[in-house]
Amino acid sequence: MSHGHGHGISPAEAATSNSGKHVNKLWIAAGLGLVTFVLQVTVGFFTSSLALLSDSAHVFTDIFGIFMALAAILVAQRAARRPDRTFGMYRTEVFAALANAILLFAVAGWVLYEAASRFSDPPEVPGLPVAIVAVVGLAMNVIAFLMLRSGAKESINIRGAYLEVMADMIGSIGVLVSGLVTLAFGWRYADPVIGVAIGLFVLPRAFNLGRHAVRILLQQAPDRIDVTSILEKINTLPGVVDAHDLHVWTLTSGMEVASVHVTAASDADPTTVLAATQTLLAEVFELEHATVQVELQGSDGKCTELAW
Template identity: 35%
Template sequence: MPDIHDPSESSLGHGHTHGAASFNRAFIIGTTLNVAFVIIEVFYGWHAGSLALLADAGHNLSDVAGLLLAWGAQAAGRREPDARYTYGWQRASILAAFTNAVLLLVAMGSLMWEAAHRLHSPVPVEGMTVIVVAAIGVVINGLSAALFMVGRDDDINIRGAFVHMAADALVSLGVVFAGMLYLWQGWAWVDPVTSLAVALVIIAGTWGLLRQSLRLLFDGVPERIDLAAVAASLRSQPGVTEVHDLHVWAMSTTGYALTAHLVMPAGHPGDSALEAIAAVLRRDFSITHSTLQIELASHDHGCHTI
C-alpha cells in the first residue's frame, strides 16, 4: 500500500509489493543456450572464414553479458529496503536496461566497422557451413526471445533481454541469407553488406530502449504515465481543489512513485479517503508508491503546479 503523509497527522505506514514477475528460468535457459551457441559459432566461423558468423558470435557474447546483467538486476531489485537504501536496489533494473542498450549499440558499431573493412577485401567463405550454423542460431535466439516475450511490455529490463535475443535471431537470419546468396552467385561481398544492413536495423530498434532507460535514470516521467491525466485524476477526487508539486518517477522498471500536495480547504478527509485516492493511482496509472500531503490553502513551494 502506498505511504500517505499529512503534515497535520502522523503518517500512515503501509506495506508495498514492488517485486516483478520472476524470469529466473528464462534467464537460465537463455544464458545456457547462448553460451553453447557462441562456442559453436566461433569454431565454425573461424573454420569457414565467415566474418558474419564471427561477428554474430561476438554479438552473442555481448548478449550473454546482457542476460547476466538483466538477471542480476532483477535479483538485486528484490533486495529488501534498509536504513541506508530505503527503496532497496530497485533502480538496478533501470541501470541494467540502459547498459544493455549501450552494449547492443557498441556491438553493432563493432560489427559495422569490421564489415566496412571486409568490403575492401572480400574473402571466400564456406557457404553451407555458414547457412547451417546461422540457421541453428535463428532457432536458439528465437526460442530465447520467446522466453522474455511476456514481460517485454511491462518491464524495460526484460525488454532489454528480449531485444537482445530478437536482434540475435535477426542477425542469424541475415547470415543465412548471405550464405545462400554466396552459394548461388559466389558474391563474397554479400557477407559484409548483410552484416551492415542487419546492424542498422538493430540500431534503429535499440534506440527506443536507450531513450526510455535514460529518461528513467534522470527521474523523468515514465512513458506509460500521462502526467496531465494523473493531475486531472487527483483534482477530480472529492474535496480537492488544486494540485501542487506533483512528481512521478520510476523506482524500478516496473514500480512507479508519486508525491503531490493536495489543496483541500475543508480539511483532512480521513485515512479511508486517502486510501481510496491511492487505490485509484494504482488502478489507473500503476503507481504503487504514493505520498500525498494535504494543505488547507494554496502555497508557493517553488515547484511547477500541474
C-alpha cells in the same frame, strides 16, 4: 494535515513477479547462447565469415547482457534491507538495461566498420558451413526468444536481454541468407552486406532501450502518464482547492511511484479528500503506490513551495 499512501504490490513482490519469476528462463537462454557463441566463433574464424563473426559478437553481448540481468535480479532480491536503502536495490535492473544498450551500440558500430573495410576486397567465404551454423544458431535463438517474450512486457531488465536475443535471431536469419546466396551464386558481397544489415537493424532498438533506461534514471514521468491530466483531475475532486508538488517516477519496471500535496477546503474532511485522491491515482492512472499529503486551506500546516 493528513498523510497517506496507497499500497499496491510491494517492492519485494514487484521484483519477484516482474523479473524474478524469469530467472530460470534467463539461465536457459544463457546456456543456449554459450553453445551458439562457441560454434559461431569457431566456424567464423575458419571460414573468414564476417556475417558469422558479427553474429557471434551479438551472441556474446546477449550472453553478457543476460548475466547482467541475472545479477541485477539477484542483487535486488537479496540486498539486505538497510535504513539507508529506502527503495532497496531494484534500480540495478535499469543500470543493467542501459549497459546492454551501450554494448549493442558498440557491437553494431564494429560490424559496420568491419563491413565497410571489406567491400573493397570481400574474402571468399564457403557458404555451406556458414548456412549450417546459422540454422543451429537460429534454432537456439528462437527458443530463447519465445521464453523471454512474456517477461519483456513486464521488466525493462528482461526487455534488454529479449532485444538482444531478437537481434541475434534476426542475425542468424541474415547469416543463413548469406550462406545460401554464397553457396548458390558465389556472390562474395553477400557476407559484408548482411553484416551491414545486421548492424543497422540493431542500432534503433539499442537507442530505444537506452532512452527508456535514461528516462528512468533521470526520474522522468513514465511515457504513459500525463502529469497535467493528473493535476486537473485531482482539482475536480470534491473538497479540493488545489493540487501541487506532484512527482511521478519509475523506480524500475512495474514499480511506478507518485507523491502529491493537496489543499482541501477548510470545511472539507481531510480523510475523505485523501481517500478520493488515492482512489483516483490508483484506478484512473494505475499509480497504486502514491503518497498524498492533505493540507487544510488557510491552516498553518500548509507546505512551503520549493524553488526547485
